[in-house]
Amino acid sequence: MTEILGDIEGVICYYDDIMLHSSTNEEHDKLLKRVFQRLKEVGLELNEDKCEYKKTELKFLGHVISENGVRPDESKVEAIVKMKEPENVEELRRYLGMVNYLGRYVPHLSTVLQPLNSLLVKETAWLWGHAQASAFTRVKELLTSAPTLAFFDPTKPTVVSADASSYGIGGVLLQEHEEGLRPVAFCSRTLSQTETRYAQIEKECLASVWSCEKFDKFLMGLDTFRLITDHKPLVTLINNKDLSETPLRCQRMLMRLMRYKPIAEYTAGKNMVVADLLSRSPASTEADTSHTEDISSHVSVVYASWLVSDTKLKQIREETAKDVNLKTAFDYTVAEWPEYKQDVMLAARDFFAIQGELSVCDGLLIKGDRIVIPFSMRKEILDRIHDGHQGINKCRERANQSVWWPRISKDIQDRVAACRHCLEKRPSQPSEPLLPTELPDRPFQKIGVDLLEFQGKHYLVMKDYYSRYIDIAYLSSTTAYAVICKMKNSFAHHGIPESVVSDNGTQFTSEEFRKFASDWNFQQQTSSPRFPQANGGAERAVDTAKAILRQDDIFLALLTYRATPIPELGASPAELAFGRRLRTTLPSLPTNFTPRTVNHDQLRVKDEAFKAKQKFHHDRHRGAQQLPELQPGDPVLIKHDGEKGWKLPGEVTKMVAPRSYLVQTDKGPLRCNRRHLRYRSSNDSAGETNNTSGLVIVPDALRHSPEPQQTPTPAPHESPPPDEPTAHQPSSGGYHTRSGRAAVKPARFLQE
Incomplete structure (x- = not known):
């Protein structure tokens, strides 16, 4: 037909x-x-x-259809009312079949069916007692007072309300009318034995998906409809559309939901009376067979990326049962999580924010498709994650495939940072941000000195930090005595400086030079060995001196340098040093050589602006990072530029200058720049750590917070990043990121 x-x-x-x-x-x-x-x-x-x-009202297929809606045929109801109590399972099934045919009209029908459904469970003895008799009578009363269902109108706003209990799921299809929401249809069923072991979020997800599928003929093709649930984490899973972090079983269910266009909304359970009652007293025992094999497939997928023996699985299962935190989260996941975090037991609060991703499977707690590892096994798992001595990011990616626990990312970072093998193979430390030196108060107050070899000859280069004035003196030998003689000659012309900055050459570290500094009353400052950038002013002067020595007339080239204005400062080295211009081979008016007073304040402003620009370009070009300050007693590894591997261990004894440390090694005390030192674990000889909580060895960027400091700065050609990281000691509940940024826990969380 x-x-x-x-x-x-x-x-x-x-x-x-x-x-x-x-x-x-x-x-x-x-x-x-x-x-x-x-x-x-x-x-x-x-x-x-x-x-x-x-006809304005007629009977059709056991239903009475009128302009007001649909209600059950009284003759069908009468047939059920007159039925005698069933005497066996077969008669009970026939009875429930007739009841379920009219169940779409009765939202409260399932409230009394549970005692009857319990007799249908396999291997359950037939025992018709008082509970069953009461349910049998109550069903008749409900059917005789069934409501009239509204006709479905695709133009009206549609709502599906679904809920799950420990033994059943139910839903109701409603539409908005002038008098309010009216029911169109009801559905409910009991959970199978497999489904009763689902986590609560999985039961709620099943209820929502199954209800939508039962109402498929109404929902298919709708632009959208509201899907109401009383399980708040489920709202995010449905609306997010990203299944990557969703529990595997929920992923399969939500994929079935993709053919519809629901907008999930949360409503408190007390406001979902109909769906709640349907779920707590399901009308049928129809099982969702598509989920009966989920447990075995779920476990197989979870372990696919991490080959693990049955013995190890058994150990994880046993340790999970012993772990107070995991056991509490496990129980909440099986039952239901409280709505508010403050109502959650302290042991499980770390899991509250991810409750929507948690599920339980074969005695294990699962986050998405990753096993949650108990506390007692985390050290072992960390070692497995780092088996190939990969870096932090790759170890994290490996862990992301199979395992998880709270703060696992931090624990992996600390584990890699504490590995001696990885430390030895790690690249050199990054350049640190440039630290500009302060302009001295007057000329020749502070000078830098260095030795220069050019075409087989040796020279002493001296540079004034105030005026950039350079002296170049030929050395017949490189002894301390020869260097001292040339410096005395310079001092006789310009006066004795208050401070002399040099490297750690033997000429400057000899007892003879120390006596010279004492007798002539100036302070000697030495930079870190094998780190020429620490005496940047003198190093830049060496480059300038080499360019001068390449000229045919060395003295004319030196005169030209001293008389040429420095663009950023607006004056020549000679003007800044002596307050007058030098006469050169260029014609000039006599009045130009009149002595003039240098405006020190203006000079300082220009100098600071120039050095700030240097710093910006230097830091950006070299990707500079602030390395945390080391403390006396800190264990370190040493690696100078050009060397392979961090192999020489030592211990910091003191900081002799900003970014310069004295380190005690097996070869004796060494002075090293901070860039040549890497913090190591005091027990890293085995490449292991007892870290299980994120509170072990901290990499360089997470160590002590450096204080602002001033050190000698490189000359103009050496430049820095846009921002110099500044780290502060974190307050309670804070930590440092890998870049050195201090992350502090919000005060409202510290009060919990």
Whole structure:
């Protein structure tokens, strides 16, 4: 019959039963004429005694259909009411089948069916008791007072409300009318034995998906509809559309939901009376067979990326049961999480924010598709993660495939940082941000000195930090005595400086030079060995001196340098040093050589602006990072530029200058720049750590917070990043990031 009349709108066929429906008499007459014509064409005749025309209410397939909606046929209800109590499982199944046929009308029907459904469980003895008799009687009362369901109208806003209990799921389809929400249909069923072991979020997800599928003929094709649940974490899973962090079982269910367009909303359980009652007293025992094999497949997928023996799985399972934190989270996941964090036991609060990703499987706690590892096994798992001595990011990626626990990312970072093998193979430390030196108060107050070899000859280069004035003196030998003589000659011309900065050459570290500094009353400052950038002013002067020595007339080239204005400062070294210009080979007015007073304040402003620009370009070009300050007693490894591997261990004894430390090694005390030192664990000889909580060896960027400091700065050609990281000692609840940034826990969390 459907093949004959199915294409005519307004006609419903079920075998040889035909129902026509329309909005007006005119439409109804046209529809009747069309149906009669079609039946005549195929040679079918109607039984006039069974035909009813233009009825405002009629019975069809056990339902009474009227302009107000749909209600059960009283004759069907009467048949159920008159049924005697079943005496065996077969009779009970027939009875429940009749009840379930009319169950769409009764939201409270399942409230009393649980005692009856319990008799259908396999291997359950037949025992008809008081609970069953009461349920049998109550069902009759509910059916005789069933409500009238509204007709579904695809133009009206649609709502699906779904809920799950420990033994059943239920849902109700509603639509908004002028008088409020009216039910269109109800559905419910009991959970299978497998489904009763689902985590609560999985049960709630199953209830939502199953309800939508039961109402498929109403929901398919709708632009959108509201899906109401009383499980808040489920709202995020449904609306997010990203299944990557969703529990595997929920992933499969949510994929089935993708053919619909729901917008999930949270409503407190007390406001979901109908769906809640349906779930707590399901009307049928229909199981969702697509989920019965989920446990085994779930476990297989979880372990696919991490080959593990049955013995190890058993150990994880046993340790999970012993771990107070995991056991508490496990129990919450199986039952239901409290709505507010303050209501969660302290042992499980670390898991509250990810409750929507948690599930339980075969005695294990699972986050998404990753096993949550108990505290007692985390050290072992960290060692496995770092088996190949990969870096922090790759170790994290490896862990992301199979295992998880709170703060695992931090623990992996600390584990890699504490590995001696990895420390030895790590690259050199990054350049640190440039620390500009302060402009001295007057010329020749502070100078830098260094030795220069050019074309087989040795020279002493001296540079004034105030004026950038350079002296170049030829050395017949590189002894301390020869250097001292040239410096005395310079001092005789310009006066004795208060401070002399040099490297650690033997000429400057000899007892003879120390005596010279004492007798002539100046302070000697030495930079870190094998780190020329620490005496940047003198190093830059050496480059300038080499350029001068390449000229045919060395003295004319030196005169030209001293008389040429420094663009950033607006004056030449000679003007800054002596307050007057030097006469050169260029013609000039005599008045230009009149002595002038240097405006020191203006000079300082220009100098600071120039050095700030240097710092910006230097730090950005070299990707400079602030290395944390080391403390006396800190164990370190040493690696100078050009060396392979961090192999020489030592211990910091003191900081002799900013970014310069004295380190005690097996070879004796060494002075090293901070860039040549890497913090190591005091027990890293085995490449292991007892870290299980994120509180072990901290890499360089997470160590002590450096204080602002001033050190000698490189000359103009050496430049720095846009921002110099400044780290502060974190307060309680804080930590440092790898870049040295201090992350502090918000005060509201510290008060919990």
